[in-house]
Amino acid sequence: MSQVKVLAPFSGRVVPLDEVPDPVFSERMLGDGLAVDPIEGIGVAPVTGKLTVFHSAGHAFAVQATNEVSILVHVGLDTVHMKGEGFTRLAEVGDEVRAGQELVHFDLTAIAEAGYSPLSPVILPDLPAGYQIEKTTASTLRAGQDVLLTVTSPD
Amino acid sequence: MTHHVRKPSVQAVLFDLDGTLLDSFEQYWRALVAALEDFDFEPPPVARLRQLMGLPGLDTVLTVGVPTERAYDVWLRWAEWEGQLANLVHPFPGVVPLLERLRAAGYRLGIVTSRPRISLDATPAALDLLPHVDLLVTRDDTTKGKPHPAPLLHAFQRLGMLPSRGVYVGDAPFDVEAGRRAGCLTVLTTWDSADHDRLTEVEPDFVAASPEELATLLLD
Numbered sequence: 064m065s066q067v068k069v070l071a072p073f074s075g076r077v078v079p080l081d082e083v084p085d086p087v088f089s090e091r092m093l094g095d096g097l098a099v100d101p102i103e104g105i106g107v108a109p110v111t112g113k114l115t116v117f118h119s120a121g122h123a124f125a126v127q128a129t130n131e132v133s134i135l136v137h138v139g140l141d142t143v144h145m146k147g148e149g150f151t152r153l154a155e156v157g158d159e160v161r162a163g164q165e166l167v168h169f170d171l172t173a174i175a176e177a178g179y180s181p182l183s184p185v186i187l188p189d190l191p192a193g194y195q196i197e198k199t200t201a202s203t204l205r206a207g208q209d210v211l212l213t214v215t216s217p218d
Numbered sequence: 219m220t221h222h223v224r225k226p227s228v229q230a231v232l233f234d235l236d237g238t239l240l241d242s243f244e245q246y247w248r249a250l251v252a253a254l255e256d257f258d259f260e261p262p263p264v265a266r267l268r269q270l271m272g273l274p275g276l277d278t279v280l281t282v283g284v285p286t287e288r289a290y291d292v293w294l295r296w297a298e299w300e301g302q303l304a305n306l307v308h309p310f311p312g313v314v315p316l317l318e319r320l321r322a323a324g325y326r327l328g329i330v331t332s333r334p335r336i337s338l339d340a341t342p343a344a345l346d347l348l349p350h351v352d353l354l355v356t357r358d359d360t361t362k363g364k365p366h367p368a369p370l371l372h373a374f375q376r377l378g379m380l381p382s383r384g385v386y387v388g389d390a391p392f393d394v395e396a397g398r399r400a401g402c403l404t405v406l407t408t409w410d411s412a413d414h415d416r417l418t419e420v421e422p423d424f425v426a427a428s429p430e431e432l433a434t435l436l437l438d
Contacts, residue, residue: 081336090337092297093275095357116276116290123290143291156286189274192332192392193365217365 067128069212070162071204072109072136073101073183077211080184085140088184093135095196096186097211099204101138106167107207108160109134109185118143121150121167125188126160132214135188138169140180149173163207185211193217228403230379231320231436232370233351234388235331237410239313240343245306246271249299250278253292259284307343310409312429317350319433326377328353330369330386353377365392367400374400387432391420405432 071077078098083089088098108114108126115133116125122142125135138150149170154160174181187196197213204211233239247268251261262282270278275296279289321327328351331338335356338344348354353376360368374381386397387405397404406422409429418425426432 081334086301086340087294087297090301090340091334092300092337093293095334118290119287123294125290189276192390193395195362195366197361 065129065216067110067132067214068210069109069128069134069185069187069214070107070207071099071209071211072106072166072185072206073099074103074105074204074206075099075101076203077199077201078182080186083140083182083184084180085184088137088140088186091186094186094188094190096135096184097198098182098184099211100182101171103206104169104171105165105206106136106138106169106183108162108164108166109136109211111162112160114154114156114158114160114166117152117154117156117166120145120147121152121169122147124166131191131194131216133188135184135186137184137186138167139174140182142174142177142179145173145177145179149177187212187214190214228325228383228385228436230326230328230374230377230384232328232330232353232373232384232386232402234386234390234393235329235333235338235344235347237389238387238393238407239309239329239347240307240341241310241410242307243268243271243410244308245300245303248306249303250282250296252299252303253296254282254284256295257284257288257292259288259292301340304341305343307341309343309347310429314347314350316429316433317347320436321350323437325436326353326379327351328355328373328377330355330364330373332357332363332369334358365395365399367396370396370400370402374402385436387426389417391417394420394422397422405435407432 083098110128112126112128115127122138127133151168154166195215254261279292284292335358355373362368381401384402389407394404404422405424
């Protein structure tokens with residue numbers, strides 16, 4: 064049995080996926096997890112591992128923690144349409160990153176002015192059956208410091 | 219299987235949902251093809267997609283030839299299309315008559331699924347099944363999911379019944395494991411699977427290749 068501690072990639076308020084107004088996330092189509100409503104425009108690596116996805120628009124990245132556990136972070140909703148405007152990527156696909164390392168800076172005001180929600184889902188896509196996800200009960204978390212999700216492999 | 223479940227010791231039949239009662243292959247492949255076409259990629263033959271079903275989503279997108287830098291967009295679009303095409307999910311043939319026959323024979327029936335309730339609400343075929351059962355347990359009802367026995371134990375508790383009075387019917391090894399750990403009989407269904415050998419390694423109490431075979435097992 065092994066555990067992966069997934070740190071909050073953003074500082075902010077914790078929001079259940081049910082309250083995210085996008086069915087891809089609220090219906091857990093990609094996987095289960097939690098969302099964060101960021102209070103500042105800094106996104107950090109939630110775990111130590113390999114950066115496997117970093118969208119050219121900067122609004123989505125994934126870090127592979129183990130062979131089975133990958134964490135997908137989506138910054139805001141529908142922010143792909145901003146085409147990278149207001150997003151600064153600080154790492155590249157293939158990079159080995161450390162938990163807490165800054166990966167993206169983004170402009171919360173620009174997201175708000177473009178009319179998009181800043182709610183940022185943090186999910187565990189394609190988690191194999193049998194893995195358990197424990198979600199934090201805290202209401203606010205600090206980026207790179209507090210644990211958002213704890214993933215436990217089957218025993 | 220040569221022997222039958224002994225009535226009247228068994229009084230409740232609980233079912234896994236996806237791949238057991240509901241067939242989502244058409245939703246899966248049509249949504250993937252739509253997403254690939256949206257990004258001008260050539261969709262593979264449907265038979266090939268049948269083999270890929272069950273593979274992690276991002277791996278599937280890469281396997282069918284989408285380059286890494288576009289894979290996330292296609293994957294996300296695929297999930298969006300699956301939401302749009304939720305009406306293509308339907309019960310496997312024979313499933314609804316099976317539920318009706320079991321209920322007429324006096325069994326208490328339930329669905330125990332790993333999906334959250336909000337996901338069921340978005341799937342018409344799932345809602346259509348609910349009038350045919352007495353009980354629904356979703357991912358929202360217990361902190362631990364299958365193969366942990368908690369969802370099944372929760373179901374038996376709500377039925378006011380010992381797990382030894384029940385059967386759990388599912389298509390995945392983890393369904394069998396959850397059932398065994400909960401202390402009920404287990405039936406592995408193989409009507410949604412091509413890989414029977416790998417599946418039966420988990421040693422369920424019974425194997426059913428069709429809803430009719432399951433009816434025979436429980437009713438004769």
